[in-house]
Amino acid sequence: xxxxxxxxxxxxxxxxxxxxxxxxxxxxxxxxxxxxxxxxxxxxxxxxxxxxxxxxxxxxxxxxxxxxxxxxxxxxxxxxxxxxxxxxxxxxxxxxxxxxxxxxxxxxxxxxxxxxxxxxxxxxxxxxxxxxxxxxxxxxxxxxxxxxxxxxxxxxxxxxxxxxxxxxxxxxxxxxxxxxxxxxxxxxxxxxxxxxxxxxxxxxxxxxxxxxxxxxxxxxxxxxxx
Amino acid sequence: xxxxxxxxxxxxxxxxxxxxxxxxxxxxxxxxxxxxxxxxxxxxxxxxxxxxxxxxxxxxxxxxxxxxxxxxxxxxxxxxxxxxxxxxxxxxxxxxxxxxxxxxxxxxxxxxxxxxxxxxxxxxxxxxxxxxxxxxxxxxxxxxxxxxxxxxxxxxxxxxxxxxxxxxxxxxxxxxxxxxxxxxxxxxxxxxxxxxxxxxxxxxxxxxxxxxxxxxxxxxxxxxxx
DNA sequence: GAGTTCGGTGAACAACTGTTCACGAGGATA
DNA sequence: TATCCTCGTGAACAGTTGTTCACCGAACTC
Numbered sequence: 001x002x003x004x005x006x007x008x009x010x011x012x013x014x015x016x017x018x019x020x021x022x023x024x025x026x027x028x029x030x031x032x033x034x035x036x037x038x039x040x041x042x043x044x045x046x047x048x049x050x051x052x053x054x055x056x057x058x059x060x061x062x063x064x065x066x067x068x069x070x071x072x073x074x075x076x077x078x079x080x081x082x083x084x085x086x087x088x089x090x091x092x093x094x095x096x097x098x099x100x101x102x103x104x105x106x107x108x109x110x111x112x113x114x115x116x117x118x119x120x121x122x123x124x125x126x127x128x129x130x131x132x133x134x135x136x137x138x139x140x141x142x143x144x145x146x147x148x149x150x151x152x153x154x155x156x157x158x159x160x161x162x163x164x165x166x167x168x169x170x171x172x173x174x175x176x177x178x179x180x181x182x183x184x185x186x187x188x189x190x191x192x193x194x195x196x197x198x199x200x201x202x203x204x205x206x207x208x209x210x211x212x213x214x215x216x217x218x219x220x221x222x223x224x225x226x
Numbered sequence: 227x228x229x230x231x232x233x234x235x236x237x238x239x240x241x242x243x244x245x246x247x248x249x250x251x252x253x254x255x256x257x258x259x260x261x262x263x264x265x266x267x268x269x270x271x272x273x274x275x276x277x278x279x280x281x282x283x284x285x286x287x288x289x290x291x292x293x294x295x296x297x298x299x300x301x302x303x304x305x306x307x308x309x310x311x312x313x314x315x316x317x318x319x320x321x322x323x324x325x326x327x328x329x330x331x332x333x334x335x336x337x338x339x340x341x342x343x344x345x346x347x348x349x350x351x352x353x354x355x356x357x358x359x360x361x362x363x364x365x366x367x368x369x370x371x372x373x374x375x376x377x378x379x380x381x382x383x384x385x386x387x388x389x390x391x392x393x394x395x396x397x398x399x400x401x402x403x404x405x406x407x408x409x410x411x412x413x414x415x416x417x418x419x420x421x422x423x424x425x426x427x428x429x430x431x432x433x434x435x436x437x438x439x440x441x442x443x444x445x446x447x448x449x450x451x452x
Numbered sequence: 453g454a455g456t457t458c459g460g461t462g463a464a465c466a467a468c469t470g471t472t473c474a475c476g477a478g479g480a481t482a
Numbered sequence: 483t484a485t486c487c488t489c490g491t492g493a494a495c496a497g498t499t500g501t502t503c504a505c506c507g508a509a510c511t512c
Contacts, residue, residue, distance in 0.1 A: 025479055025488065032490080048362045051277035054470060064491050069471080071489095131360045134415065136274045179438060182412050183405075189360065212405060219445030251458065251509055258460080280500065290461050295501080297459095 033071050035061035037085075040078055041124045049079045049128075050136040079132065079140040086125040087147040090118050091154065098158045107162075108213045115184060116206055119191045130189045152181045164220050172225040179216055183209070259297050261287035263311075266304055267350045275305045275354075276362040305358065305366040312351040313373040316344050317380065324384045333388075334439045341410060342432055345417045356415045378407045390446050398451040405442055409435070 022030075039060030043052060052075055058065045072078045097114045101107045119126050135141040156177035159165055165173060187209040194205050248256075265286030269278060278301055284291045298304045323340045327333045345352050361367040382403035385391055391399060413435040420431045 023480070028479090029489070046362055048274045048276040050274040051362070053468085055468080065470080066472080066492080067490050131362065133360075134357045136272055136277070136357065175434070175438060175441065179409075179441065182408065186408050208401070212401060215401065215405065215445055215449055218448040218450075219441055222444040222448035223441055224444075249510075254509090255459065279498085281498075291500080292462080292502080293460055 029070075032061065032063055032067065035063065036068065036071060037078065037081060041082065041128065044082075044128045044131070045124060048135070049075065049132055049140060076137055076139050079135075079137060080143055082125065082128055083132075083140060083143045083147065086122065086129050087151075089122075090115075091147075091151060093118055094151075095154060095158075108210055108217065111184075112187075112206060112210050112213065115188060115209075116191060119188055120195065123192055123195060126188055126192050130192065133185075148181060148185065152177045155180060168225045172223070176216070176220065180213065183212055183216065187212075255296075258287065258289055258293065261289065262294065262297060263304065263307060267308065267354065270308075270354045270357070271350060274361070275301065275358055275366060302363055302365050305361075305363060306369055308351065308354055309358075309366060309369045309373065312348065312355050313377075315348075316341075317373075317377060319344055320377075321380060321384075334436055334443065337410075338413075338432060338436050338439065341414060341435075342417060345414050346421065349418055349421060352414055352418050356418065359411075374407060374411065378403045381406060394451045398449070402442070402446065406439065409438055409442065413438075 036057055039062075040052060040057045043056055043060055054068050054075060055065050057075075057078070058068050072081075093114050094111060097110045098107060101110055129144060132140050133144050135144070152174070156170075156173045159173055159177060160168075165176065168176075187205070190205050190209075191202070194201050262283055265288075266278060266283045269282055269286055280294050280301060281291050283301075283304070284294050298307075319340050320337060323336045324333060327336055355370060358366050359370050361370070378400070382396075382399045385399055385403060386394075391402065394402075413431070416431050416435075417428070420427050
């Protein structure tokens with residue numbers, strides 16, 4: 001399982017605080033860590049984290065049970081890593097997408113497109129997040145809630161730059177952001193469902209999502225802030 | 227565990243297709259069945275159905291493991307019963323509440339009040355539903371989805387009688403109903419969280435829910451149906 | 453009152469679980 | 483070169499699991 005080759009260790013002069021080149025050991029360790037994460041992710045397709053066995057995970061990763069403890073203390077920690085993986089890249093993508101536009105309409109289409117692509121590229125992660133949003137594993141549940149809050153906060157900040165709502169008090173902005181995020185979460189769940197149950201109906205779901213977002217946007221024109 | 231008394235069996239003349247008086251056996255059976263359901267519900271407070279053991283349930287119910295199979299074939303069936311218990315009473319309550327009012331504003335306050343009370347009275351059920359909405363146990367996941375759809379359909383039918391939207395095409399009505407139901411589901415989840423984490427903040431959550439519903443209602447005035 | 457059905461029991465089964473431990477191959481370090 | 487440290491191994495532990503079975507008393511039927 002190891003010893004493919006051994007390139008002469010990076011014996012360069014270690015000067016200037018630059019990042020040290022990753023040692024062979026570290027890269028190997030990273031490999032089995034990934035194997036554990038991927039194995040878990042595969043199992044979580046139809047299991048809940050609550051019910052995920054350490055032995056199962058190591059088996060799926062092709063590794064001895066004891067090896068698990070070299071990387072995580074308990075199964076919860078592995079779950080937290082998965083939460084992080086799913087959200088940090090998504091948040092970045094969304095921020096970028098919103099930076100590119102000014103009109104609300106473009107913003108909607110852009111955001112939905114980004115979401116759809118990201119869900120498609122990371123189905124296993126999203127299935128996991130959907131299932132564990134109200135997880136029995138407390139730390140994971142809290143982590144997901146926290147990430148979604150962050151998401152809403154960032155969205156509220158960006159919304160504040162739009163013409164229609166830029167004079168709203170914060171409370172109302174937050175409410176709108178909450179509504180939008182709730183809708184996107186819901187849509188993400190519908191997306192993973194439709195992607196594996198009836199992929200041909202995916203465009204319908206996408207169109208529905210855009211329409212409902214547009215409804216929320218229209219609401220802003222009629223709403224009189226508190 | 228049995229034989230408290232034995233009232234002379236209801237030896238009345240069995241005529242006219244009236245419901246037969248429940249036999250002692252049946253009522254006893256019902257008792258342990260309830261004990262199993264309640265035991266499960268208690269355990270599900272911090273477990274997922276996926277991870278609920280038959281032995282655990284029988285232990286919590288104060289009953290031998292084998293007794294479980296006299297009532298359910300597998301743990302999924304028990305879950306389905308819980309889903310049914312939670313939704314049928316709620317749907318009835320909501321329909322009644324909406325029948326009492328005509329103005330949209332009353333309707334919002336009424337509905338939220340009913341929801342809050344029902345959630346408070348059935349916290350365990352709601353926690354279970356929230357957690358299992360994307361359950362790893364397929365039949366349960368499907369059952370919950372189905373119940374929520376029913377909910378939305380009934381709401382759409384009632385919405386059609388309101389002045390602002392009564393000329394909308396069905397598709398738009400369904401969309402609005404979906405939005406509202408999604409919001410209520412989300413709110414129910416926030417409610418159970420806040421009820422056990424910070425009960426004093428409950429009024430805030432209630433007010434927030436009403437405000438967000440009102441936002442959706444305002445949206446209807448600005449929306450131009452497809 | 454005799455016979456049947458039903459719902460609960462406790463024992464038994466193999467299978468699997470999380471966690472610990474001493475061990476060793478081999479990268480890292482000097 | 484010799485030493486240390488890291489990460490994976492396989493064996494072992496006691497504990498729990500789902501499910502089946504023969505059994506039995508009490509409720510029911512006639």
